[in-house]
Amino acid sequence: MSSHRLFFGLAIRNLQIHWLRSLLAAIGIIIGVVAISSMGILGNSLVLSVSDSLTDVGDSVVVTPHISFQGMTSTGTDKRITDRQLEQIRRASGNNEVVPVYAGGDRIRIGREILAASIYGVNPQDIPTLLNLETGQFLRGASGVMVGAKIAKENNLAVGSRILVGDEEAGVRVVGILAERGMGFDISPDYAIIASDQWYKDFYDVRGYDQVIVKVRNLKDIDQVKNSIDAQLNRRETEVNVYDTKAILETILETFGRISTFTMAIGGISLIVAGVSIFNVMMMSVMERYREIGILRSIGTKRAEVRSMFIYESLILGVSGSIIGGVLSFLGGYAAIAVMLQETSYLFAFSSLIQIPYGMIFGVATSILSGLYPAWKASDLRPIDALRHE
Amino acid sequence: MDTQPVIVFTDVTKIYPLDAGDVVALDHLSFEIQRGEFIAIMGPSGSGKSTLLNMIGCLDVPTSGDVIIDGKNIRTMTDDQLTELRRDVLGFIFQQFNLILLLNALENVQYPLILKTGETGCTDRCKEVLAAVGLTSDLWHHRPGQLSGGQQQRVAIARALVNDPEIMLCDEPTGNLDTKTGTAIMQLLTRLCREQGKTIVMVTHDPRTAEYADRVIMIEDGRIKEEA
Numbered sequence: 001m002s003s004h005r006l007f008f009g010l011a012i013r014n015l016q017i018h019w020l021r022s023l024l025a026a027i028g029i030i031i032g033v034v035a036i037s038s039m040g041i042l043g044n045s046l047v048l049s050v051s052d053s054l055t056d057v058g059d060s061v062v063v064t065p066h067i068s069f070q071g072m073t074s075t076g077t078d079k080r081i082t083d084r085q086l087e088q089i090r091r092a093s094g095n096n097e098v099v100p101v102y103a104g105g106d107r108i109r110i111g112r113e114i115l116a117a118s119i120y121g122v123n124p125q126d127i128p129t130l131l132n133l134e135t136g137q138f139l140r141g142a143s144g145v146m147v148g149a150k151i152a153k154e155n156n157l158a159v160g161s162r163i164l165v166g167d168e169e170a171g172v173r174v175v176g177i178l179a180e181r182g183m184g185f186d187i188s189p190d191y192a193i194i195a196s197d198q199w200y201k202d203f204y205d206v207r208g209y210d211q212v213i214v215k216v217r218n219l220k221d222i223d224q225v226k227n228s229i230d231a232q233l234n235r236r237e238t239e240v241n242v243y244d245t246k247a248i249l250e251t252i253l254e255t256f257g258r259i260s261t262f263t264m265a266i267g268g269i270s271l272i273v274a275g276v277s278i279f280n281v282m283m284m285s286v287m288e289r290y291r292e293i294g295i296l297r298s299i300g301t302k303r304a305e306v307r308s309m310f311i312y313e314s315l316i317l318g319v320s321g322s323i324i325g326g327v328l329s330f331l332g333g334y335a336a337i338a339v340m341l342q343e344t345s346y347l348f349a350f351s352s353l354i355q356i357p358y359g360m361i362f363g364v365a366t367s368i369l370s371g372l373y374p375a376w377k378a379s380d381l382r383p384i385d386a387l388r389h390e
Numbered sequence: 391m392d393t394q395p396v397i398v399f400t401d402v403t404k405i406y407p408l409d410a411g412d413v414v415a416l417d418h419l420s421f422e423i424q425r426g427e428f429i430a431i432m433g434p435s436g437s438g439k440s441t442l443l444n445m446i447g448c449l450d451v452p453t454s455g456d457v458i459i460d461g462k463n464i465r466t467m468t469d470d471q472l473t474e475l476r477r478d479v480l481g482f483i484f485q486q487f488n489l490i491l492l493l494n495a496l497e498n499v500q501y502p503l504i505l506k507t508g509e510t511g512c513t514d515r516c517k518e519v520l521a522a523v524g525l526t527s528d529l530w531h532h533r534p535g536q537l538s539g540g541q542q543q544r545v546a547i548a549r550a551l552v553n554d555p556e557i558m559l560c561d562e563p564t565g566n567l568d569t570k571t572g573t574a575i576m577q578l579l580t581r582l583c584r585e586q587g588k589t590i591v592m593v594t595h596d597p598r599t600a601e602y603a604d605r606v607i608m609i610e611d612g613r614i615k616e617e618a
Contacts (some may be wrong), residue, residue, distance in 0.1 A: 003505055005510055011490055012477050013493075014492060081476070291488075292490065295488045295490060296490070298447065298449060298482055298488070299476065299477065299505075300473055300476045300477020300506070301473065302469075302473045303469060303470070370499075381500070383449050384444055384450050387488075
């Protein structure tokens, strides 16, 4: 152990003598670690941000009318889910809750403000199945509407506020404000008005639903429910599209995960550059110290001991650069997500913070790998040749 | 006392293959050196005396023939075994001193001792040896660059002695020193041979330096020309 302390001490002294180039090599590692960790934090925060903004409903099967594309035109855009199809969906779904939904968009007026909003028509009994209440109450009958959290906040809507819907400016009264839910794959209520199915049907004069949402009680059954609906309704021809929100959520998160990996890979390039820098410093160190290596070997230093001295040098550069880089990564990650996402709380998530030790491990590993060849080269010198070197 | 010779060369040849043709540095060389002998090897430049010293120092191996150092045939030894032999049995003193520039005088002497014992706290022995070679304690913490040639050579001798080697190999030990310092160094080596029974093998050009030796081996063209 003590001879290791000896070679560790020699490595430190050599780095101190050549402090400028050692510092530059360590800065390379610092930049590499900061790049890889900050990009990792940013990518992970992006995933978390997307996960948060998407609703947490991973437990639904959504059925929509099938729209086929023939050449440049689509057919069936006015298709809706009929009562017969709804009944088939209910049968295929077993004892899971089935919620038929009317969905559309319209012009609305709130006071003097005119804006566009999504409008959903849902059976009042089904609304608590899909949505949570923030203030006021759920719909009880055909009159009144509920509004999403964001549209309420941005337009100062409160329980009792009046909204005028459509060109004919039919007045509806807000009875409840929904809890914020994020963007969903079934419905996105935050900027929407939720009316009763009866009101929607009468107001827009539609027959048939725009989508049917099946809330699956046991997540393990989601594929079975999806396949069962598909088998029931699309037996002869494709009548409906059936998809589950869990799979979509997974696909989106996987995509953002890939983006995260890609950004980390960009950071990794700078770490490779740092590795080349360390390799260069170590090779210079070996070449300048041929004679010293010869002396060490001639007075009884084994090859492995010479090797360890040079590996310690690259290890010291890597560890010191990685520690400083790790600290700066925290600040870099904070800055990156503050600028890109305007939200810094994601930095403190475990999956974000773990990017820092990952980056540091990469930094140390790169340094050691970069030092291996020079160390081997030094230890492989014949003492007699090294001693003759001027 | 062990009466076996400490160094035995038997029909040793060393050939350096070069593009311009092979160079025979040692040509079927045979001789023995007894324990406690002080040997001077002399000869003109290119005669093969440094090759001979390197071979005794296990820094080089023969092309053919056998070199036995302290009872071990170096041709059959691994690199690690040769390194251990250099560390434990041999002490080197070079013309250029060859101290480790990163270390001070005391640390230079400590270095081979730590390699051998694995202990870093072994300063007493090093101080004892430094004092024995005449380096005053105020210089022990000086780096080689802060020492004169004579002082550096004393540190080098202390470093060679610290592991109590059987054989000391000296390559022109006074070559870079003034006459007065050179004389002092030679007296020190002679004392080590006489009082501590060290075997000393010294390569030199200088006949006055060779006068300190018990026996002089003259080399020319890789062969022993004469022994006196």
